[in-house]
Structures are given as structure tokens and as C-alpha cells.
Amino acid sequence: MEVALIALFVIAAVALFVSIPLRPGAESSKRIEDPEGAELEARKESKYREIRDAELDREQGKLSQADWARADAELRREAIEILREIDALEERK
Amino acid sequence: MSSIDAGFACLIAAFVAFAYGAAASIWGGRNADRRWVDSARRGVYAAAILLTLCVVVLEAAFLRSDFSVALVADHSSTTTPTLYKMTALWGSQGGSILLWAWVLSIASSGVLFATRHKHREVVPWATAVLCGLGIFFTGLMLLAGGANPFDRLSPVPAEGLGLNPLLRHPAMAIHPPMLYSGYVLFSIPFAFAIGALVARRLDTSWIRSTRRFGLLAWIFLSVGILLGAGWSYVELGWGGYWGWDPVENASLMPWLVGTAFLHSIMVQERRGMLKVWNVSLICVTFALSLLGTFLVRSGILQSIHAFGESTVGTPLLVLIALVLAGSTALIISRLGDLRAERRVESMASREAVFLVNNVLLIGLAFIIFYGTFFPLIAEAVTGERSTLAAPWFDRYVTPLAILVVLFTGIGPLLAWRQISAGRALRLFGPPVAFAAVVLVALIAFTDSASEPGALIMFTFAAFALAGLLGEFVRGATAQNALTGDGWALSLGRVVVRNRRRYGGYTVHVGIILAFVSIAASSSFQNTDDVRMLPGDSTTVGDYELTYVRPEAYRDFDEDRLTFGSVVEVRRDGELVETLTPSRNYYSSSSTGTVRSFFEGEATSEVGRSGGAAEDFWTAMRPDLTEPAIENFIATADRRIDEATIPEVLPDPETPGGAEAMRGIAEARSEFQGLAITNLEERFENGEIPVDFRINVNPLVIWIWVGGAIGVIGGLIAAWPTASAKRRRVSDVYAARLAKDLGRA
Numbered sequence: 001m002e003v004a005l006i007a008l009f010v011i012a013a014v015a016l017f018v019s020i021p022l023r024p025g026a027e028s029s030k031r032i033e034d035p036e037g038a039e040l041e042a043r044k045e046s047k048y049r050e051i052r053d054a055e056l057d058r059e060q061g062k063l064s065q066a067d068w069a070r071a072d073a074e075l076r077r078e079a080i081e082i083l084r085e086i087d088a089l090e091e092r093k
Numbered sequence: 094m095s096s097i098d099a100g101f102a103c104l105i106a107a108f109v110a111f112a113y114g115a116a117a118s119i120w121g122g123r124n125a126d127r128r129w130v131d132s133a134r135r136g137v138y139a140a141a142i143l144l145t146l147c148v149v150v151l152e153a154a155f156l157r158s159d160f161s162v163a164l165v166a167d168h169s170s171t172t173t174p175t176l177y178k179m180t181a182l183w184g185s186q187g188g189s190i191l192l193w194a195w196v197l198s199i200a201s202s203g204v205l206f207a208t209r210h211k212h213r214e215v216v217p218w219a220t221a222v223l224c225g226l227g228i229f230f231t232g233l234m235l236l237a238g239g240a241n242p243f244d245r246l247s248p249v250p251a252e253g254l255g256l257n258p259l260l261r262h263p264a265m266a267i268h269p270p271m272l273y274s275g276y277v278l279f280s281i282p283f284a285f286a287i288g289a290l291v292a293r294r295l296d297t298s299w300i301r302s303t304r305r306f307g308l309l310a311w312i313f314l315s316v317g318i319l320l321g322a323g324w325s326y327v328e329l330g331w332g333g334y335w336g337w338d339p340v341e342n343a344s345l346m347p348w349l350v351g352t353a354f355l356h357s358i359m360v361q362e363r364r365g366m367l368k369v370w371n372v373s374l375i376c377v378t379f380a381l382s383l384l385g386t387f388l389v390r391s392g393i394l395q396s397i398h399a400f401g402e403s404t405v406g407t408p409l410l411v412l413i414a415l416v417l418a419g420s421t422a423l424i425i426s427r428l429g430d431l432r433a434e435r436r437v438e439s440m441a442s443r444e445a446v447f448l449v450n451n452v453l454l455i456g457l458a459f460i461i462f463y464g465t466f467f468p469l470i471a472e473a474v475t476g477e478r479s480t481l482a483a484p485w486f487d488r489y490v491t492p493l494a495i496l497v498v499l500f501t502g503i504g505p506l507l508a509w510r511q512i513s514a515g516r517a518l519r520l521f522g523p524p525v526a527f528a529a530v531v532l533v534a535l536i537a538f539t540d541s542a543s544e545p546g547a548l549i550m551f552t553f554a555a556f557a558l559a560g561l562l563g564e565f566v567r568g569a570t571a572q573n574a575l576t577g578d579g580w581a582l583s584l585g586r587v588v589v590r591n592r593r594r595y596g597g598y599t600v601h602v603g604i605i606l607a608f609v610s611i612a613a614s615s616s617f618q619n620t621d622d623v624r625m626l627p628g629d630s631t632t633v634g635d636y637e638l639t640y641v642r643p644e645a646y647r648d649f650d651e652d653r654l655t656f657g658s659v660v661e662v663r664r665d666g667e668l669v670e671t672l673t674p675s676r677n678y679y680s681s682s683s684t685g686t687v688r689s690f691f692e693g694e695a696t697s698e699v700g701r702s703g704g705a706a707e708d709f710w711t712a713m714r715p716d717l718t719e720p721a722i723e724n725f726i727a728t729a730d731r732r733i734d735e736a737t738i739p740e741v742l743p744d745p746e747t748p749g750g751a752e753a754m755r756g757i758a759e760a761r762s763e764f765q766g767l768a769i770t771n772l773e774e775r776f777e778n779g780e781i782p783v784d785f786r787i788n789v790n791p792l793v794i795w796i797w798v799g800g801a802i803g804v805i806g807g808l809i810a811a812w813p814t815a816s817a818k819r820r821r822v823s824d825v826y827a828a829r830l831a832k833d834l835g836r837a
Contacts, residue, residue: 014106014143035294
């Protein structure tokens with residue numbers, strides 16, 4: 001019985017805590033990023049990582065200057081395309 | 094109101110909080126209402142706070158020896174050292190499930206806080222999965238019989254049973270929370286993978302947000318496995334660190350599949366490939382993590398580490414089935430969204446080698462799974478249960494492990510996409526030459542050729558280590574040429590700037606060292622089992638061991654009888670070290686018999702003298718089955734019974750009867766003490782022969798050194814990059830890209 005009473009009291013406290021975002025006027029995740037933007041951001045980060053990896057591979061002699069230049073140009077083209085998509089998304093907003 | 098009642102109430106409230114979190118997140122996800130998702134996240138925070146209170150309440154009960162709590166009475170005593178009182182919580186079924194739920198709630202809170210502004214579509218479903226797991230584990234404590242850590246005892250015993258002696262070791266104090274943290278943390282990428290599948294957001298963003306949790310899971314699991322192996326080596330007295338025991342295997346399987354996952358997500362991040370493979374791997378990894386918990390808790394397979402049959406085995410099995418069936422159905426329904434964006438361009442590329450290593454790691458996990466569950470498979474097919482022993486595992490695991498080391502060496506030497514033949518030859522040249530030199534030297538100067546498997550392992554390891562060393566040297570040299578900072582500073586800079594790559598290389602160095610050590614210590618071990626009396630000597634390898642004298646003593650606080658020995662270890666006639674291995678016998682009951690000491694748990698304190706090159710290891714076991722000793726124990730117990738037990742036992746329910754029973758117990762304890770003293774004297778007089786196991790294990794210490802290096806590498810790879818720095822780098826690239834665009 002005592003346990004049930006304490007549990008009810010604790011659950012009531014939890015209910016107060018979890019209901020904060022549901023109250024009128026609550027600022028609920030206004031800064032939330034949209035999925036499309038997040039996906040583009042993830043693609044951009046991946047592309048930058050690829051560019052950095054290619055550069056490191058060239059520095060370490062795994063890619064010849066010519067191979068690196070070709071790969072780097074292609075990766076940068078793809079990165080620019082992603083940046084354009086990000087800009088376009090920003091403009092749409 | 095007692096604190097135990099308050100703790101139990103917190104557990105109930107945590108269950109409710111998880112249930113609310115699951116319902117609110119599903120509602121929020123279905124209706125795209127972020128407010129409900131935020132509310133669900135708060136439900137997880139609340140559960141984390143409440144479960145923390147549960148842990149605090151139980152720890153306090155252990156520290157003050159509150160034997161009204163069954164968990165405390167069953168796993169602690171007033172004489173249990175404080176460290177083990179604090180860690181006894183996870184030595185029990187209820188306590189370990191509470192640990193699972195607690196770590197889950199903390200990790201879930203962490204990831205949900207980190208992603209509170211991200212993954213609008215994925216997070217609600219990931220929250221629901223995490224809350225579902227929370228409901229399962231808190232529900233297990235509340236509903237499964239014998240799993241409630243707040244169960245009370247009435248009447249309250251005056252003394253507890255104490256912690257299982259085998260668990261009274263510092264490594265065992267940390268090993269369970271490490272393993273469980275590893276298992277639990279894999280639930281984070283699993284939950285986000287399920288969220289991404291449900292929301293059809295199958296780009297790399299879920300991987301980016303949960304990769305670190307996967308790495309931390311891998312690190313915790315690695316530390317847990319290393320500690321378990323260390324405990325086995327110094328405490329169990331059988332002479333090894335890995336016995337292919339089902340519970341040991343249960344921790345290795347998610348480690349292997351998790352390792353494959355951490356590699357293959359890199360391929361998805363960079364090349365947009367292996368999407369089906371990655372979601373499948375994390376689902377299997379998590380299912381195997383649950384399987385690890387199931388094997389420890391179900392008692393389905395015989396293991397020295399298992400806790401015997403319990404009430405939680407069946408629910409865990411249902412959860413595993415649900416995870417596998419649900420995730421399989423979800424993956425099949427999303428195959429269209431999981432198409433690879435690219436294909437492997439060349440087999441001479443890093444991604445191709447990652448794929449090969451993935452297949453090898455999964456192959457290893459499959460072999461271990463088959464070998465572990467063979468007793469059940471055999472029983473289902475033939476009706477008879479039989480097990481596969483260590484030689485079976487060694488036969489099938491060794492070739493794949495050798496190939497893993499080889500491809501671990503090849504991968505870092507290759508570039509992403511492809512590498513030209515000329516470049517490959519130039520990069521492979523030095524490591525291949527070094528491996529050839531090592532091979533020739535091993536054949537010429539050692540007896541390695543007698544063990545072809547080990548010889549190939551050493552050669553491939555030399556190739557891989559030389560390749561990895563070359564990576565560090567080339568990276569530092571390139572950085573030094575750019576900045577002129579000096580070689581050491583350049584090495585530091587290149588590692589810090591490329592933490593994931595060089596952290597990964599550091600992990601590879603550690604793992605290869607551990608594999609070399611395993612190959613050396615298992616293939617070139619010198620071992621001997623010899624029965625000795627004081628003054629006897631024996632030779633093992635280059636060492637001579639002399640059994641100088643026996644020692645016996647009794648620890649009344651721990652109700653322990655110890656038969657020990659003083660042994661001298663000599664090499665080339667020179668005294669290397671004096672060791673004191675011993676065997677501890679813990680009384681199994683308070684019946685006041687001599688035999689009770691030899692029917693309970695027994696532990697070994699091994700004697701070790703080790704260095705980087707080899708480890709001299711010895712454990713002892715007095716032969717108590719000698720007829721004279723066996724006869725002495727039987728006679729002593731019979732005489733104790735004759736001297737103390739009246740023809741009519743008093744009724745303990747009556748005041749006089751209780752007093753009489755106490756008198757009988759005191760008398761038995763006194764007689765037992767006299768008999769034990771006599772037995773100690775017999776042992777010290779050399780009347781009891783001792784069986785010594787003596788091992789000389791080459792390079793064995795490098796398993797843990799390599800493991801520690803691997804863990805450090807994992808931490809380097811997981812260390813977060815400061816967001817400001819990331820932004821700066823991004824801006825630099827954006828500026829350069831904009832410039833290139835201008836030129837174009």
C-alpha cells in the first residue's frame with residue numbers, strides 16, 4: 001500500500017515533468033532541422049570527408065598526382081552540387 | 094516509508110515513464126507532432142533519473158548490509174569488503190537486469206538529448222524502440238518471478254550469504270558493467286536504424302548521429318572481454334584465458350559483428366554502398382547482444398559463468414525473436430529504399446577490402462555461433478546433447494583469424510575507389526619485404542616452423558604492422574613537409590586532424606598484437622601437470638620449479654580455508670622468483686561439517702612471474718581424494734555428528750529449544766574448528782600431495798597490452814571533433830569550392 005502511494009506520487013511528478021512540452025505556449029523544438037536539410041548536410045560532410053581522404057591518400061603516395069586530380073575534381077563537382085541543393089533548399093524556406 | 098519501498102516505487106514509475114515514452118513517441122511520429130516527441134524524450138530522462146535512484150537505494154542497502162533485501166542477503170555479508178559490496182549488485186539476476194535498464198536509460202537520454210534538434214522523422218521511432226526495450230527490462234524486474242531487486246525477506250537473516258567467491262576479484266567487479274554497457278550501447282544504433290527504416294530516411298544521417306555510440310559499445314565490450322580473459326587467466330586456475338565457453342563466446346559474437354558494422358558504415362558514409370548490409374549488421378549485432386544476456390541468464394547451455402536456470406530466459410528469447418523477425422520484415426519492406434548509390438569500382442580499393450574483412454568477421458561469428466549452440470543442435474537432431482571443445486573452435490577459427498590479420502594489413506595500404514598497380518606495388522613493397530625477412534628469421538632462429546598456423550600468423554602480422562607503421566610515417570612526413578613542425582609534432586597533428594583514420598589504425602595495431610600473442614601463447618606453450626610433495630622439483634621449458642613448503646590458514650571472516658604453497662622458480666640455476674600459489678575453499682553451508690568446505694566454491698590464486706617475452710604461471714590443487722584424507726574428513730564429520738546431535742532434536746520454535754539449537758551450533762562449530770586445525774597440520778606436514786599445473790606462456794601479456802592499445806585507438810576514433818573546428822574546416826572547403834566554381 002505504502003509502495004503504491006509513493007509510486008503514485010512519483011508518477012504524478014513524472015507526469016508534470018513530461019507534460020511541459022504539451023502545455024500551451026511551450027517552445028517545442030523550434031530549431032528542429034528538417035529531414036531534407038539533414039540528409040544534404042550528411043551528404044556534404046561525407047563528400048568533404050572523401051575529399052580530405054583523397055588528399056591524404058595523395059600525400060601518402062596512394063594516389064598519383066593525376067589520379068588525385070581526377071578524383072578530386074569529380075568529388076568537388078559533386079560537393080558543389082550538394083552545396084547548390086542546400087542553397088536551393090534555404091531559398092525555398 | 095523505507096528507502097527500499099521508495100526504490101521499488103521508483104522502479105514502477107520508471108516502467109510507467111518508459112511506457113508513456115513509447116506511446117507518446119509513436120503518437121508524435123504518426124501525427125508529425127513534435128510536442129509529443131519532446132514529451133516522450135522527457136519520459137526517457139525521467140526513467141533515467143528514477144532508475145539512478147533505484148541503483149542508489151540498492152547500493153546504500155548493500156553498504157549498510159540491509160539483509161531485509163533478498164538481493165543483499167543473497168549476495169553480500171557484513172564481512173564482504175566494501176568494493177565487493179558495491180559491485181555485488183550485478184552479481185545477481187535482478188541486479189544485472191537493473192544494470193541493463195539503467196545503462197539503457199542513461200545512453201538513451203544521452204542520444205536523445207544529442208539529437209533533440211535533429212532527425213525529425215527518425216527520432217520518434219528510435220525513441221519508441223528504446224522505450225520498448227526499457228519497458229521490457231523494467232517489466233522483467235516487476236513481473237518475472239525472482240527478478241525484482243527490491244524483493245524483501247521476512248524474517249530478516251542476521252547474516253548474508255556473501256558474494257560468490259569467484260566474483261571477488263577486481264576484474265570481476267568491473268567486467269559485468271563493461272560487458273553490459275557494450276551490449277546496451279549497441280541498442281542506440283539499432284534503434285536509430287529501425288527509426289530510419291520506419292521513416293524511410295535511409296541516408297547516412299542516422300549513422301553519423303549514432304556512430305560514436307557504436308564505437309563506445311565496441312570499446313566497452315572490448316574492455317569487458319579483456320577483463321574476463323584476465324580474470325580467467327589469474328583466478329580460475331585452469332591455465333588459460335579463453336576456453337570457448339558459451340558465455341565467453343556470447344560476448345565475442347556481438348563484438349565480431351559489431352566490428353564488421355563499424356567498418357562497413359564507413360563504406361556507406363563515403364561511397365553510399367552496403368545499406369542493406371549495414372542495417373542488417375546492426376540488427377544482428379543487437380540480437381547477439383541480447384543473446385549474450387540470454388546465455389548468462391537462461392542456463393540453457395552449461396557454462397562456468399552462467400547463473401543457472403532463471404525466469405527471465407524465455408522472455409529474453411521472445412525479445413530476440415521479435416528483434417530478428419521485426420527487423421527482417423522491415424528491411425525486406427524497405428529494400429527499394431536501400432539500393433546502393435554506387436558499386437565497388439575495383440577490387441584493389443579500400444572498400445573492397447572492407448567488404449572481404451566483413452565477410453571474414455561474419456564467418457568467424459557464424460562458426461562461433463554454430464559451435465556454441467551445437468549442443469542444442471545435436472540434441473534436436475540426434476536426441477543426445479554433445480559439445481564441441483576448444484580444438485574444434487581452434488581448427489575453424491584460426492584460418493579465418495589469419496586472413497583477418499592479412500586483410501587488416503592490406504586495407505590501410507589501399508586508397509578509396511581504386512589504386513593503380515604501380516602505386517600498389519610501391520606501397521606493398523616494404524611491408525612485404527619486412528614480412529619476408531621476419532618469415533626467414535623465424536624459420537632460421539626459432540621453432541616456429543613446427544606450427545605452420547602460428548608461422549603464417551606471425552608473417553601476416555609483420556606485414557600488417559609494417560604497413561600500419563608506414564601509414565604513420567608517411568602521414569607524419571607529409572605533415573612535416575607542409576609545416577616543418579618536426580616529426581613528433583607532425584605525427585601528433587596528423588593523428589589529431591584525422592582521428593577516425595589514425596584511431597582506426599591504432600586499433601588495428603592493438604588487435605594484431607593481441608592476435609600474435611594469442612597465436613604464440615597457444616601454439617608454443619610449455620605445460621606440465623605434476624604431483625608433488627614438499628622438496629620435489631620439476632622442469633618445464635627453461636624453468637625449474639621447487640615445491641619448498643606448504644602453508645595452510647583459515648579466514649574466519651570469509652569462512653575460507655586456504656591451502657597454499659611456497660615455490661621457488663629458477664632459470665639456469667638462478668632464482669627468478671618465489672611464488673605462493675594457493676587454493677581457497679569456501680564453506681558451502683553453516684552445517685558445521687569439515688566437508689562443507691570442500692563442497693562449496695573453490696578459487697585459485699595463481700603464482701605468476703612474467704615479462705614481455707613470457708609468463709611463468711602455476712596453480713596448485715591439493716589432492717583431497719587421497720584415501721587417508723578422505724577417511725579423515727568422513728570420520729571427523731561422523732564424530733562431530735555423534736558428539737553434538739542429541740537423539741531428539743529440540744524444537745527451535747520454543748524459547749528453550751532455540752537456546753539448545755544455538756548451543757548445538759556452537760558446539761559443532763568448535764568441533765569443526767578442531768578438525769580443520771588438524772587438517773591444516775596434516776597439510777603443513779606434507780601429508781597431502783599437491784597437483785601443480787605449470788605453464789610457460791610466450792608473449793601472453795601482449796593480449797592485454799594489445800587490447801589496451803586497441804581501446805586507446807577506439808577512444809581516439811570516437812573522440813568528438815569540436816563543432817567550431819568542424820565548421821571552420823567546412824567553411825574553408827566551401828570557399829575553395831566556390832572559388833573553383835568561379836573559375837569554371
